[in-house]
Structures are given as structure tokens and as C-alpha cells.
Amino acid sequence: MAPLLLKPSAKRKATTTVVVHEEPYSIKGFESSMYDIRCFICLGWDQGDMSRLVCNAPVQRCQCRVYICTSHTLDPRFESYCVTCKKPASTVPDPTATALLRSTALVECTSPQCPELITMDDLETHLLSQCPFNLIRCDKPGCPVRYARKDRDAHARACKSISCRFALSAPDGAQLGCSWRGNRSEKYSHACPIGTPQRFGLIRGCYDYLMREIKARDDTIAALKETAGGFSGFRGLGICCERIMVGRDVAATKSLLSECGLLCADLNGLVALQGRTPSSLAVAASWSVAERRGLSLSKKQITGLGCEVSG
Structure with a gap:
């Protein structure tokens, strides 16, 4: 539908300002300009480029300024002539008029039920992120x-x-276990890398243990901040404690959780190549990751992962 160059109907809401060259302007201030540059043929605008008629009279060119939609010039029946002296004329693209119309003329949103009137420059943004319909x-x-x-x-x-029954979501949004997601009818037929409840139990044990570690550190931070609040001379103590704990322990634990998630994807392949059981593989991997992150996991803590530790 052609843009509305006149007053919009009461059924639709029109914005009061537009942005031209990064500056806001009132739409009412452009009403006269919009009327002057409307198409001489269709008395509107087809949302394409605008052109201007230029008189080609050899003696004295007329000073008329007539605009037409560029699309009309592509019609074989179109004849270019000056509207003042009726002499032959040529058409010249006018990007300024096009830009003014795109930033000012109101068009109806293409969503059938949407009552908004917006400019052509704002239509794409409106459809992608704003239009509720x-x-x-x-x-x-x-x-x-x-x-x-x-x-x-x-x-x-x-x-x-839905997600696979062997899936977990970490606090940072990372997916642990099986990352498959699809139609309910394919829930039990997809190629799951975990495969058995026993292997998922191992991952779940690791996840639960690390969640308890994170919660314990968060509780410690909260307790330290609450205690520090009672000392008027040491108001920065709580902030310092939080920076130390978050920067060294909590961040490291969350990183450990994320890296453990990477083990799940290749669990079947690693077990087949190395001939280890999933339990012993998880123990070795957990110790390796913990050492790189500067964490000290005892045998008791490893046992809390649901793994058996020997030696």
C-alpha cells in the first residue's frame, strides 16, 4: 500500500517524530515538503526512488520542479514533457527527495493486525524487533x-x-550431557552420546557436587559481606572478599564445570580408545582439570562425584 502523505486514519497510531540525518524532527514540519514532492502522476509514492523532471527547452528552461516515481519512467507509455511549456523534458534521479520520503512518509505495518504507522526507514526494525503481531x-x-x-x-x-532426558543446563548457559533438542516423537530414537542412565548418573553426580561447591562459596561471600557491614571502618572488606572469592574460587569452579561438560560429548569414543571404564576416566579427567585450575581435589571429594577411587 502506498505511503500516507496526508493525515492518517483514526484506526492507526502515527509516530510524532522522525529521524533525518541523526536528528529528530516533527512530522508536521514536513507536511508541506511532502506535499510538494509527491508524484505528479499517482499523487503519492510507490516506496521506490523519486526522480525530477527537467525541461529541455533550448532557449529558456522552465523553473518548475515536478517529481515522479522513478518506476513510472519504466512504463513504455510514459512520455517525458514539461508540465509548464509542454516541451520535451528529461528525468533526473533525486536522492534527496527519496531520502526525505523514506524518513517521513508513513506506511502501514505489513502485519495485518498491527495498527502502527511507521516510516520506511523504520519498517524493517519494527518488524524484526518491535511489532507484536x-x-x-x-x-x-x-x-x-x-x-x-x-x-x-x-x-x-x-x-x-523438548530436550534429551540426559541433559543438564549449567548456570552460565552451557549444555551438559546430551545437547540434543527436537520433536517429542524423536526423544528416544536420536543418537544420544550418553546412551545409558549409568553414564548420565556419573555426569549428574559431577554436576551436583560442583553446584554444592559453588553454593558454598556464594554463601561464604554473603556471610563475609554481612559480617563486614558491621564494621564502619572496614566498609570495603566485603567487596574485597567478593573479588577474591569470585576471581579465584567460584570462577575456577564454574570453569571446571564447563570443561567437565566437554567430556560428555566424547565419552563413548574415549572409553573405546583407552579401554577405561567411564568411572575411572571421569576421575582422571577431573583431577587433570582441577590441577590446571589450581584446585585441590582430595579422594573424598572425588568420591563425591559418584566415582570409585583406588590407590
């Missing part, structure tokens, strides 16, 4: 549903895409 496709694998942006939360509750 624009249909978007669910980004979860295995779900073909398209829904209006305003219904995102409702669809999330009814989405048919």
Missing part, C-alpha cells in the same frame, strides 16, 4: 510453529520441542 518461527529444533511475537511466552509453555 509479526509472525516469527519458533527457534527450537523440531518445532515448525509460527506465532505472533506477543504470544512468545504462551508458545514457550506449549512448545513441542
Whole structure:
């Protein structure tokens, strides 16, 4: 639909300002300019480029300024002539008029139920991130549903895409265990790298242990900050304790959790190549990662991972 160069209907809401060359302007201030540069043929704008008619009279060129949509010049029936002296004329592209219309003329949102009127320059942004009625496709694998942006939360509750039963989500968003996600009908038939509840139990034990470690450190930080708050002369003590704990222990523990997640993806291959049991492999890997991160894991702590430690 052609942009509205006149007053918009009461059914749609129009913005009051536009941005031209990074400066906000009132739409009302452009009304006269928009009227002057509207197309001489269709009395509007087809959302394409604008051109200007230039009189080719050899003696004295007329000083008229007539604009037309460039698309009209492509019509074989189009005849270019001066509207003042009726002499032959030529068409010249006018990027200034095009830019003014794109930043000022109001167009209806292409979403059928959306009441907004926006400029052409803002239409793409409006559709991609703002329009509540624009249909978007669910980004979860295995779900073909398209829904209006305003219904995102409702669809999330009814989405048919599910995760594998051997999946965990770390606090930083990393996926532990099996990362598969898809349609419910494929839940038990996909190629799962974990495969058995026994192996997932090992991962779950590692996850639970590390979550307890993180919580213990967070509780320690909270207790130190609360204690430091009672000393008026040492107000910075709580902040210092938090920087030390987060910078050295909590960050290291979360990193350990993330690296343990990488073990899950290649668990089957490593077991086959090295001939080890999943339990002994996890013990060796946990010790190796802990040493690189400067953490000291005792045999008792390793046992808390659900692994058996010998020697």
C-alpha cells in the first residue's frame, strides 16, 4: 500500500517524530515538503526512488520542479514533457527527495493486525524487533510453529520441542550431557552420546557436587559481606572478599564445570580408545582439570562425584 502523505486514519497510531540525518524532527514540519514532492502522476509514492523532471527547452528552461516515481519512467507509455511549456523534458534521479520520503512518509505495518504507522526507514526494525503481531518461527529444533511475537511466552509453555532426558543446563548457559533438542516423537530414537542412565548418573553426580561447591562459596561471600557491614571502618572488606572469592574460587569452579561438560560429548569414543571404564576416566579427567585450575581435589571429594577411587 502506498505511503500516507496526508493525515492518517483514526484506526492507526502515527509516530510524532522522525529521524533525518541523526536528528529528530516533527512530522508536521514536513507536511508541506511532502506535499510538494509527491508524484505528479499517482499523487503519492510507490516506496521506490523519486526522480525530477527537467525541461529541455533550448532557449529558456522552465523553473518548475515536478517529481515522479522513478518506476513510472519504466512504463513504455510514459512520455517525458514539461508540465509548464509542454516541451520535451528529461528525468533526473533525486536522492534527496527519496531520502526525505523514506524518513517521513508513513506506511502501514505489513502485519495485518498491527495498527502502527511507521516510516520506511523504520519498517524493517519494527518488524524484526518491535511489532507484536509479526509472525516469527519458533527457534527450537523440531518445532515448525509460527506465532505472533506477543504470544512468545504462551508458545514457550506449549512448545513441542523438548530436550534429551540426559541433559543438564549449567548456570552460565552451557549444555551438559546430551545437547540434543527436537520433536517429542524423536526423544528416544536420536543418537544420544550418553546412551545409558549409568553414564548420565556419573555426569549428574559431577554436576551436583560442583553446584554444592559453588553454593558454598556464594554463601561464604554473603556471610563475609554481612559480617563486614558491621564494621564502619572496614566498609570495603566485603567487596574485597567478593573479588577474591569470585576471581579465584567460584570462577575456577564454574570453569571446571564447563570443561567437565566437554567430556560428555566424547565419552563413548574415549572409553573405546583407552579401554577405561567411564568411572575411572571421569576421575582422571577431573583431577587433570582441577590441577590446571589450581584446585585441590582430595579422594573424598572425588568420591563425591559418584566415582570409585583406588590407590
